[in-house]
Amino acid sequence: MKILKKLFKNIILLAILPIIASWGFLVHKTTHQLAVYELPKSMQGFFYSNMDYIVYNSVRPDLRRNKDASEAAKHFIDLEAYGKNAAYAMPLHWDDAVEKYGKDSLLQYGYVPYYVITMKNKLTEAFKSENKDSILFYATDLGHYIEDANVPLHTTINYDGQLTNQKGLHALWETVIPEIEINQYTLSSSHKAQYLQNPELSIWKAVRNANKLLDDVLEKEKEVSENFTDAQKYKIQTKNKKEIKHYTTEFAKAYAATLKSSINQQLINSANLVADFWYTAWVDAGKPNLKNLSPLNTEDKKKLKKELQSFKANTLLKDNYLHARKEGNKMEE
Numbered sequence: 001m002k003i004l005k006k007l008f009k010n011i012i013l014l015a016i017l018p019i020i021a022s023w024g025f026l027v028h029k030t031t032h033q034l035a036v037y038e039l040p041k042s043m044q045g046f047f048y049s050n051m052d053y054i055v056y057n058s059v060r061p062d063l064r065r066n067k068d069a070s071e072a073a074k075h076f077i078d079l080e081a082y083g084k085n086a087a088y089a090m091p092l093h094w095d096d097a098v099e100k101y102g103k104d105s106l107l108q109y110g111y112v113p114y115y116v117i118t119m120k121n122k123l124t125e126a127f128k129s130e131n132k133d134s135i136l137f138y139a140t141d142l143g144h145y146i147e148d149a150n151v152p153l154h155t156t157i158n159y160d161g162q163l164t165n166q167k168g169l170h171a172l173w174e175t176v177i178p179e180i181e182i183n184q185y186t187l188s189s190s191h192k193a194q195y196l197q198n199p200e201l202s203i204w205k206a207v208r209n210a211n212k213l214l215d216d217v218l219e220k221e222k223e224v225s226e227n228f229t230d231a232q233k234y235k236i237q238t239k240n241k242k243e244i245k246h247y248t249t250e251f252a253k254a255y256a257a258t259l260k261s262s263i264n265q266q267l268i269n270s271a272n273l274v275a276d277f278w279y280t281a282w283v284d285a286g287k288p289n290l291k292n293l294s295p296l297n298t299e300d301k302k303k304l305k306k307e308l309q310s311f312k313a314n315t316l317l318k319d320n321y322l323h324a325r326k327e328g329n330k331m332e333e
Contacts, residue, residue: 023147023270024175025059026182029324031271032058032143037311038275039193043282046290047139048304054140055323061144073107074115074145076154079211081109087155087208092200094118109157112149113203119145120199120281127285132293139281143274149203150270155211158218166221172247173217177256177263180249185264187322188314191272193279206273213262220258224251 023031032054036047047054064071079086082101091097094114097106106114119142126134153159153170161169178185196202225233233251237244256263282288296304310319317325 023151024171024178025062026324027174027178027267028058028062028144028147029055030182030187030322031147031267031274032140033316033323034187034189034268034271034311035143035274035278037308038189038191038272039279042287043193043279043290044304045296045301046135046294047278049294049296049300050136051323053136054143057140058144061141070107073110075112075148076110076159077112077149077207078109078157078159079155079207080157081105087204087211090204092198092204110154112145112154113200113207116142116145116149116203116277117200120277123278123281124284127282127288130288130290130293135290135293139278142277142281146203146206146274146277147270149206150210150266150273152210152213152217152266155207156214161218161221164218164222166218168247169217169221172221172252172255173259173263176247176252177259178267180252181256181263183317186261186268186314187316188311189268189272190312191268191275193275195283196276196280199277199280202273202276206269209269210266213266216259216262221255224255224258227254 033051036044036051036054039047061071061075065075079090082090082105091100094111094117097111097114119138123135123138123142126138148154151174153161153173158164159170161167228251233248234245235248237246282290306319307316307321310316310321316322320326
């Protein structure tokens with residue numbers, strides 16, 4: 001969290017929090033849950049029986065950022081730093097990227113698509129070993145990085161609008177708006193987990209798609225800001241004797257309206273791709289039998305059936321099945 005000394009003196013812009021909590025805890029947890037519903041039955045029971053773990057720990061990589069200095073670069077890629085048209089010109093494979101740009105540059109400007117593949121390979125090995133704890137650990141972390149790759153502001157040096165006088169834009173897009181709008185979101189998908197013939201290309205397509213949204217993310221905020229004074233755009237609260245500056249709900253809603261369904265769609269795109277990567281790792285491991293690792297009892301089977309029906313009907317929130325909204329699964333952000 002950075003103090004904006006020149007502009008606001010002791011006012012802290014809370015919206016800078018994406019540096020600590022990318023996509024927002026709510027969206028990471030929700031996306032992981034939706035991905036479980038998209039898995040085939042041969043995998044779904046195992047993941048569903050461990051849903052609490054998967055959803056709760058979906059934010060673990062963000063928490064590691066506070067202790068591990070090497071963690072941050074795994075969550076983003078500053079495409080401008082890699083030259084013109086980098087989203088299409090960069091190598092698909094890590095070793096080729098290291099040869100072309102040097103490892104130090106990748107560690108400085110981010111390498112999320114490459115790290116997704118690293119984690120996918122670790123998950124494949126975990127499936128091969130049929131080690132329950134390892135499978136859950138790597139599947140959960142892999143999902144997080146895939147979701148981050150789907151965030152437009154994770155693909156640019158101007159990750160928080162700091163270069164265009166839009167400081168705090170990151171959290172507004174990926175945290176503030178989803179918290180306000182999720183009741184209006186579509187949290188269902190007809191997608192079924194698919195085998196990825198080329199996982200490297202698949203994650204790069206996600207990065208490219210996210211980057212295409214970047215201009216709108218930046219320009220729409222400027223357009224909406226023209227209709228708001230600073231007093232209307234921000235609200236100030238005092239916490240621990242410090243003044244905290246928040247975006248107002250009115251501004252967030254106005255900005256969200258101009259973006260239409262793009263944030264919601266990126267959430268769904270993320271869930272679909274997470275399910276695909278989990279499935280691909282399992283297939284590449286030889287499709288090990290997961291049923292004995294975490295067998296579903298009769299009650300859980302009934303619960304899963306009801307949740308799948310709710311998922312298809314887009315009534316997870318209404319039916320109180322969204323784990324991220326349950327008290328027992330709230331993690332302090």
